[in-house]
Amino acid sequence: xxxxxxxxPEGPPRRGAAAVVLTVVITVVIxxxxxxxxxxxxxxxxxxxxxxxxxxxxxxxxxxxxxxAFSSPAWPxxxxxxxxxxxxxxxxxxxxxxxxVLHRDAARVSWxxxxxxxxxxxxxxxxxxxxxxxxLSVRDEGVVLDLALGDAASDPSAASWADCSLGGFTVxxxxxxxxxxxxxxxxxxxxxxxxxxxEHEALRxxxxxxxxxxxxxxxxxxxxxxxxxxxxxxQRPARAGELRDPVERHPEWRRLDFADxxxxxxxx
Amino acid sequence: xxxxxxxxxxxSPRFSIPGRLGLTAWxxxxxxxxxxxxxxxxxxxxxxxxxxxxxxxxSTVTAARVFSVGVDGQLALDTMPFHALSRTAxxxxxxxxxxxxxxxxxxxxxxxxxxISMGAESEPADFNMDGDGPPATxxxxxxxxxxxxxxxxxxxxxxxxxxxxxxxxxxHRDAENxxxxxxxxxxxxxNPALLGGLDLxxxxxxxxxxxxxxxxxxxxxxxxxxxxxxxxxxxxxxxxYVWNAEQxxxxxxxxxxxxxxxxxxxxxxxxxxxxxxxxxxxxxxxxLKAVELLEASADDNGWLLLVEAGxxxxxxxxxxxxxxxxxxxxxxRAVEAASAAVNLEETLVLVxxxxxxxxxxxxxxxxxxxxxxxxxxxxxxxxxxxxxxDRLLDVAYHLNARTGxxxxxxxxxxxxxxxxxxxxxxGSRTAAxxxxxxxxxxxxxxxxxxxxxxxxxxxxxxxxxxxxxxxGEDVSLYGVGxxxxxxxxxLSNTEIFQVMRRAxxx
Ligand SMILES: [Zn+2]
Numbered sequence: 001x002x003x004x005x006x007x008x009p010e011g012p013p014r015r016g017a018a019a020v021v022l023t024v025v026i027t028v029v030i031x032x033x034x035x036x037x038x039x040x041x042x043x044x045x046x047x048x049x050x051x052x053x054x055x056x057x058x059x060x061x062x063x064x065x066x067x068x069a070f071s072s073p074a075w076p077x078x079x080x081x082x083x084x085x086x087x088x089x090x091x092x093x094x095x096x097x098x099x100x101v102l103h104r105d106a107a108r109v110s111w112x113x114x115x116x117x118x119x120x121x122x123x124x125x126x127x128x129x130x131x132x133x134x135x136l137s138v139r140d141e142g143v144v145l146d147l148a149l150g151d152a153a154s155d156p157s158a159a160s161w162a163d164c165s166l167g168g169f170t171v172x173x174x175x176x177x178x179x180x181x182x183x184x185x186x187x188x189x190x191x192x193x194x195x196x197x198x199e200h201e202a203l204r205x206x207x208x209x210x211x212x213x214x215x216x217x218x219x220x221x222x223x224x225x226x227x228x229x230x231x232x233x234x235q236r237p238a239r240a241g242e243l244r245d246p247v248e249r250h251p252e253w254r255r256l257d258f259a260d261x262x263x264x265x266x267x268x
Numbered sequence: 269x270x271x272x273x274x275x276x277x278x279x280s281p282r283f284s285i286p287g288r289l290g291l292t293a294w295x296x297x298x299x300x301x302x303x304x305x306x307x308x309x310x311x312x313x314x315x316x317x318x319x320x321x322x323x324x325x326x327s328t329v330t331a332a333r334v335f336s337v338g339v340d341g342q343l344a345l346d347t348m349p350f351h352a353l354s355r356t357a358x359x360x361x362x363x364x365x366x367x368x369x370x371x372x373x374x375x376x377x378x379x380x381x382x383x384i385s386m387g388a389e390s391e392p393a394d395f396n397m398d399g400d401g402p403p404a405t406x407x408x409x410x411x412x413x414x415x416x417x418x419x420x421x422x423x424x425x426x427x428x429x430x431x432x433x434x435x436x437x438x439x440h441r442d443a444e445n446x447x448x449x450x451x452x453x454x455x456x457x458x459n460p461a462l463l464g465g466l467d468l469x470x471x472x473x474x475x476x477x478x479x480x481x482x483x484x485x486x487x488x489x490x491x492x493x494x495x496x497x498x499x500x501x502x503x504x505x506x507x508x509y510v511w512n513a514e515q516x517x518x519x520x521x522x523x524x525x526x527x528x529x530x531x532x533x534x535x536x537x538x539x540x541x542x543x544x545x546x547x548x549x550x551x552x553x554x555x556l557k558a559v560e561l562l563e564a565s566a567d568d569n570g571w572l573l574l575v576e577a578g579x580x581x582x583x584x585x586x587x588x589x590x591x592x593x594x595x596x597x598x599x600x601r602a603v604e605a606a607s608a609a610v611n612l613e614e615t616l617v618l619v620x621x622x623x624x625x626x627x628x629x630x631x632x633x634x635x636x637x638x639x640x641x642x643x644x645x646x647x648x649x650x651x652x653x654x655x656x657x658d659r660l661l662d663v664a665y666h667l668n669a670r671t672g673x674x675x676x677x678x679x680x681x682x683x684x685x686x687x688x689x690x691x692x693x694x695g696s697r698t699a700a701x702x703x704x705x706x707x708x709x710x711x712x713x714x715x716x717x718x719x720x721x722x723x724x725x726x727x728x729x730x731x732x733x734x735x736x737x738x739x740g741e742d743v744s745l746y747g748v749g750x751x752x753x754x755x756x757x758x759l760s761n762t763e764i765f766q767v768m769r770r771a772x773x774x
Binding site: 125126127128131133141146147148149150151152153154155156158222223224257259261262263264265266 | 706
């Protein structure tokens with residue numbers, strides 16, 4: 001038994017961390033700030049020197065019955081949502097177009113970025129139907145990574161079951177648009193134009209079919225530029241097997257928490 | 269419990285520091301050695317709280333100070349009277365992981381990265397297949413043998429490396445399902461050195477206590493493959509089981525021993541805590557209740573508590589300083605609250621980190637405008653308002669001494685930059701640098717940050733890696749209360765064990 005801290009320079013080689021920079025950018029998002037409680041922040045503004053510090057009152061914590069912190073809309077109803085696979089071409093701020101596929105049925109949603117080999121699978125939460133359990137699969141790494149609630153909620157369009165079902169914008173953004181008289185037909189479906197009322201809405205327009213709850217095209221503009229997504233193919237129901245649990249889809253891949261994976265690839 | 273000043277009169281050491289040979293001999297002997305030490309003289313400390321900020325390097329503490337209480341403010345850590353540097357290298361690595369460092373701090377025995385409270389003879393996962401060395405006795409095992417109440421509290425899974433090193437032994441940190449069994453008194457794998465068992469085990473990690481076919485209270489599946497529900501087995505072994513903040517706050521001393529599992533995996537980041545379905549206590553609430561229960565249940569032999577802020581590390585790995593600093597702030601508030609709640613004349617409070625991160629506070633960012641000792645002649649609009657926290661997170665603003673103007677500092681290509689940066693990690697920008705205030709491309713989990721002050725902004729990193737890495741420099745060790753005077757100089761992390769052992773007379 002050693003009782004000192006001598007190091008052994010001939011230790012096992014450290015596994016090189018993957019060179020892939022993991023950026024979950026297969027969706028286009030807007031930022032919705034999670035508020036830092038103001039009272040907590042002000043309580044910490046102290047510069048009272050070396051005097052003894054008072055005991056802080058524990059802050060109130062959310063209870064099971066108080067779910068206002070999770071401000072997700074109930075709409076649209078998932079149970080009746082038609083099953084489909086929608087393939088889009090997405091153009092992000094003038095960069096090279098990329099393929100984005102939305103698979104969806106009543107219980108699961110999947111966002112697939114075939115070019116990057118990444119995919120996020122969402123499953124409606126069993127206890128709170130507004131929530132989602134989400135997993136990120138990375139083909140090059142052979143891993144299925146469980147995302148924490150807070151991880152997914154950082155992306156407003158992935159924060160809830162209703163939002164993630166839309167594949168790129170939020171229910172709140174969609175419902176802020178106003179329908180025009182313009183319609184277009186594609187893939188045997190009629191889409192109506194929805195337009196932003198003011199100039200400050202990031203989501204500028206969506207061509208929308210309310211029955212299928214799917215977009216033919218949408219466009220958003222913010223300070224960093226324009227993102228446009230256009231439907232290339234629509235299949236109903238969703239392509240077979242695409243909405244299987246990712247762990248079943250890739251039984252040979254490792255499954256772990258995203259946070260643990262970061263720790264692991266860092267520490268070798 | 270009495271609220272006391274953080275500054276009791278320093279006491280003289282009552283034990284001489286043994287030489288290395290003497291220490292080795294002591295470690296090799298059986299548990300009753302502790303009893304012998306107790307007979308020789310009354311211990312300085314009846315109780316101890318060991319706070320560990322996982323990945324809380326010195327730059328993280330400094331940034332957390334500015335973030336939380338301002339440039340001239342004082343964290344509770346800053347007010348602690350004793351301070352040392354702790355060396356963190358493990359037996360096989362210059363830059364260590366949490367398994368090796370916590371094992372070193374809680375057993376006094378240096379070991380290899382990945383190993384949980386076993387000596388350096390045990391290579392990670394026994395890759396040589398030559399068998400493991402013996403388990404290294406933990407401070408918690410010694411404390412239990414001396415009749416103390418023992419508790420482990422963390423924001424990670426309770427079977428994660430840092431908490432597990434207190435009560436379990438294994439050649440690899442990933443054996444979390446096994447660590448859960450080592451804490452279960454009725455299981456064949458139970459760690460017998462825990463005698464009657466942990467009195468309190470609280471944090472995340474329900475999945476390690478539940479078969480994969482079972483769903484927990486928050487709708488998530490277990491990760492065991494043996495068909496067992498350890499929640500029920502702990503209850504059958506006389507443990508009170510709770511799983512949400514409301515139940516935690518209602519716990520009374522008569523309900524010890526307690527197993528509290530608030531999340532399927534790690535508890536949520538403090539920044540995201542309000543999203544939790546069942547409600548999670550904050551680290552402050554975890555700490556205060558743990559102290560209350562241990563104090564109320566302990567006899568003259570007192571108690572020993574680990575409190576880990578385990579997700580500072582995770583946020584840094586993800587390249588997100590905001591969450592790392594919120595976690596650090598919570599740890600500081602827990603230290604503050606606990607130090608005020610205990611009697612420091614009989615309680616040792618230590619705070620340290622297991623290792624650092626490649627996280628820097630660099631450049632020359634100015635203080636907020638109203639704090640400047642002079643009035644600049646002009647300034648950029650972005651500098652006109654904002655707190656110290658804003659100045660820390662935002663692009664750095666410099667004073668041009670020739671013109672008296674405050675402008676955003678710029679790199680060699682004229683592009684502004686932030687003071688908080690990482691040496692490596694997912695914050696690396698593959699394209700040319702852009703003004704951080706316009707940089708939407710690299711937010712936390714696909715978020716598009718509004719700028720560097722946004723909680724989801726990922727600071728820029730130099731070397732592109734999926735995960736930002738630990739740092740190998742020394743970390744701070746802070747002490748207050750009974751026996752804390754031994755916190756001084758530059759220590760090996762194994763000596764932190766000795767500081768606590770001597771104070772507690774174990
Ligand atoms: Zn780490």
